[in-house]
Amino acid sequence: MAAAITEKQSRKRVKHHSQSIDRISDLPDSVICHILSFLLTKFSVRTSILSRRWMHLWSYVPNLLFHNEDHEIVNSAMLLRRVQTVNIFRLFRIECSDYQLQTWLTFVVARNVQRLDLCFHSKEDVRCFLPRRLFTCKTLVAMRLRSCGVIPVLRGGAVCLPRLKKLHLFYVRFEADESLTHLISGCPVLRELSIKLSHAMVCCNVSSPTIKRLMLDFKSKGTRLEINTPALKYLKISDYFSEHIKCGVLNSLTKADINLINDENKPDYFLYSRSLLELIDRFRNVKCLKLVLSRCPKIIDSVVYAWTTRFPKLTRLQLTADIRFISMFLKNSENLEFLVLSELCEEIEGWMEPLQKVPTCLLSHLKIINIVNIKGKPHELEIIKYLLRNAKVLERMEISYPGSLGSNRENNMLKKISLFQRGSGACKVAFVAA
Numbered sequence: 001m002a003a004a005i006t007e008k009q010s011r012k013r014v015k016h017h018s019q020s021i022d023r024i025s026d027l028p029d030s031v032i033c034h035i036l037s038f039l040l041t042k043f044s045v046r047t048s049i050l051s052r053r054w055m056h057l058w059s060y061v062p063n064l065l066f067h068n069e070d071h072e073i074v075n076s077a078m079l080l081r082r083v084q085t086v087n088i089f090r091l092f093r094i095e096c097s098d099y100q101l102q103t104w105l106t107f108v109v110a111r112n113v114q115r116l117d118l119c120f121h122s123k124e125d126v127r128c129f130l131p132r133r134l135f136t137c138k139t140l141v142a143m144r145l146r147s148c149g150v151i152p153v154l155r156g157g158a159v160c161l162p163r164l165k166k167l168h169l170f171y172v173r174f175e176a177d178e179s180l181t182h183l184i185s186g187c188p189v190l191r192e193l194s195i196k197l198s199h200a201m202v203c204c205n206v207s208s209p210t211i212k213r214l215m216l217d218f219k220s221k222g223t224r225l226e227i228n229t230p231a232l233k234y235l236k237i238s239d240y241f242s243e244h245i246k247c248g249v250l251n252s253l254t255k256a257d258i259n260l261i262n263d264e265n266k267p268d269y270f271l272y273s274r275s276l277l278e279l280i281d282r283f284r285n286v287k288c289l290k291l292v293l294s295r296c297p298k299i300i301d302s303v304v305y306a307w308t309t310r311f312p313k314l315t316r317l318q319l320t321a322d323i324r325f326i327s328m329f330l331k332n333s334e335n336l337e338f339l340v341l342s343e344l345c346e347e348i349e350g351w352m353e354p355l356q357k358v359p360t361c362l363l364s365h366l367k368i369i370n371i372v373n374i375k376g377k378p379h380e381l382e383i384i385k386y387l388l389r390n391a392k393v394l395e396r397m398e399i400s401y402p403g404s405l406g407s408n409r410e411n412n413m414l415k416k417i418s419l420f421q422r423g424s425g426a427c428k429v430a431f432v433a434a
Contacts, residue, residue, distance in 0.1 A: 029057060037063045037087070041077050062087040064108070071096050078107055090117040102131045112139040119146035129175070135159045135186065144168040151179045159186025168194040177201050184208050197223070212252075244275035250282045254313075259292040273303040281309045289314060293321040294343050304328065311336075315365075318342065323379060334360035341383070342372040353386050362390045369397045373434065375405060376413035385420045394424040400432040 024032065036044040036058060044058040059082040066074050071094065089108040096104075101120070108116070116137075130149045141163050145151075150173045164187045174180055180201075184190065190208055194215040197204070200223050206214065207228040214229055215236040225239065228248040236257040239245070260276070276299060283289055289311075293299075304324050311333040318340040319329060326341065369387060374380045388397065399417065401410065414431055422429075 025051070025053070029060070032057055033060050033062070036061045040065045040067055042066075042069065042073070045077065056082065059083070063090075064088070065090045066094055067092040069094060071100055074104065075100075078104070084111055086111040086113040088115040088117070089113050092117070092119045094120040096120055098128055098131070102133065105131055105133050109133060109137045109139075113137065114139055115142045116140060117144045117146075118148045120148050130172075132158065135161065135183065138162055140164050142166040144170070145172050146170040148172060150175055151183060153179045154182050154186070157186070159183055161187045163189065165189055166192045170194075170196040171198050173199060174201065177203050177205070181205050181207070244272065245279050246275075247279055247282045251285055253283060253286055255288040256283050256286050257290040259290075270303065273299045277303055277307050277309075280307075284309055284311055285313055286311070287313050288316040290318040291321060291325075292342075293325065299324075308332075310334075323383065326383065330359040330361060331356070335365050336361040337365050338368045339366060340370040340372065353382075358390045362387070363392050365393065366391050367393060367395045369394065371397070371399045374399060374401050374413075376401070376409055376416075381413070381416060384417055388420045388422050388427070388429070390423055391427070392423045394422075394427040396428050396430065398430045398432060400434045403433040405433075 024035075027035075036047065041058075041061070041064055044061050048055045048058055059080055062083060062085055064077065064081075064086060065088065066077075067090075074091070074094065074096075086108045089104075091104070116134075128149050129152045130145070132152065132154065135154055135158065138160065140161055143161075143164060143166070145168070147170065151169075152175045159182055167183075167187060167190060169180075180195075184193070184207065187208070188210065190210050192213040193206065193208070193211050194213075195204075195206075196217040196219075198219050200220040203224045203226060204216075204218075205226045205228075206216075207226075208231075209229075210231055211229045212231055213234045214227070214232055216225070216239065217237075218225070218239045223239075225237075225245045227235075227246070230249055230252065232250055232253050234255045235250070235253060237245070238259040239261065258279075276293075280291070299322075307328060309332060311329070312335060314329075314333045315335055316338040317329060317333065317336055319325060320342040330336070369391070371380075371384060374384075384397075384399070388394070401413070405413075410433075417429065417431075
C-alpha cells in the first residue's frame with residue numbers, strides 16, 4: 001500500500017515538473033523581451049531556434065549590445081529589427097570604419113537612443129574624429145566613450161545634448177582643450193561627469209552649473225585643472241599635475257576623495273604649496289574626506305602653518321599625509337567622529353604633541369580610529385600614544401601592521417602600545433596583521 005502511494009506521488013511530481021518546465025513561454029511577449037534585453041544581442045538572437053513563437057521575439061528587444069562582433073553581424077541585427085526605438089546601444093571592441101560608425105549612429109539616433117556606450121577598434125587611424133552626429137542627439141540621457149577616437153572642436157552651438165545627465169569620457173582624445181569646454185556647455189542638465197586621461201592637456205576646464213558628481217583620473221603630467229561646478233556634491237580626483245588645480249566655490253560639496261601625485265622637480269615650491277592648500281580650503285563643507293598626499297613633494301612649512309581653514313561639518317576623515325596635516329585636521333575639525341590614518345609619513349623634525357589645548361574633536365566626538373600599515377617607528381608610536389591619551393570618548397582603535405614585520409619587532413610594538421594610557425575607559429584596541 002505504502003509503495004503504491006509513493007509511486008503515485010512520484011508520478012504527480014514528474015507530471016508537475018513536466019508542466020512547469022517551460023513556464024517562461026507562458027509569459028507575455030513584452031516580459032520576455034524585457035528579459036532578453038539584459039543579454040548580449042548575439043545571445044538573444046540564438047533564442048529564435050527555440051520555437052516558432054520565439055523566432056522573432058529578439059527583434060523586438062529595445063537594446064542592441066555588441067561585444068567583439070564582426071561588423072556584418074552588427075549590420076544584420078540592425079536591419080532585421082522590428083521595433084522602432086533603441087534604449088541602449090553598446091559597441092565594445094568592434095572593428096569598423098568611420099563610415100560604418102556614422103551609419104550605425106545615424107540609425108540609433110533616428111530611433112531615439114537613450115544610452116550610448118562606445119569602445120571600438122577602428123580600421124583607420126585610431127585618432128579619427130568621432131562623428132558630429134553623436135553630439136546632437138536630443139534623446140540621450142547617458143553616454144560613455146572609451147578609447148574610441150578624437151572629440152572635435154564643436155563651436156557655435158554645434159553640441160546639443162539637452163537630456164544628457166551622465167557623461168563618461170575614458171581615454172578619448174580632444175582636438176583641442178576647448179573641445180571639452182564646448183562639449184560640457186552643450187549639456188544643460190548634466191549631473192555626472194567622469195574623465196580619465198592618459199595624455200596631457202594644457203588646461204582641462206570643467207565648468208558647469210548643474211554637475212553634482214565629478215570624477216577625474218589624470219595619468220599624465222603637465223595638465224592645469226580648473227573646476228567651476230558650484231552645485232557639486234561629490235568630487236574624486238586622482239591626478240598627476242605639475243602646475244596647479246584651480247577650484248571655484250564648492251559650498252554644496254559633501255564628499256571628496258583626493259589622491260594627488262607629483263614629481264619632486266617643482267619650479268616654485270611656494271606656489272605649488274599654496275595652490276594645494278587653496279584646493280583643500282574648498283572642502284570646508286564636506287562631511288566625508290579622503291585625502292592622499294603621501295606622494296606629493298614636501299609642502300613648505302610656512303604655508304601649512306598659516307593654514308586656518310576649519311571643517312565644521314567633517315565627521316569622517318581618511319588621511320595619508322605627513323604628520324603636520326594630522327595636527328592641523330585634528331585642530332580644525334571639531335566634529336570629527338571617524339578617523340583613518342594611513343602611512344604615517346615622518347616629518348624631518350618628527351612628531352611633537354601640539355602645544356595648544358587638546359582639540360575639541362578628541363575631547364567630545366572622535367569615537368573610531370583606524371591606523372593602517374604602521375611599522376613601529378618612533379613617530380608612529382608617539383601619535384598613537386597621544387591619540388589614546390586624549391581621545392576621551394574613543395570607543396575603538398584598530399591598528400594594522402604588515403605581517404612581514406617580524407615576531408620580535410611585532411611583539412615589542414604591541415606590548416608598548418598595550419601599555420599606553422587611555423583617556424576613554426570604554427576604548428578597545430584591536431591589532432590586525434595585514
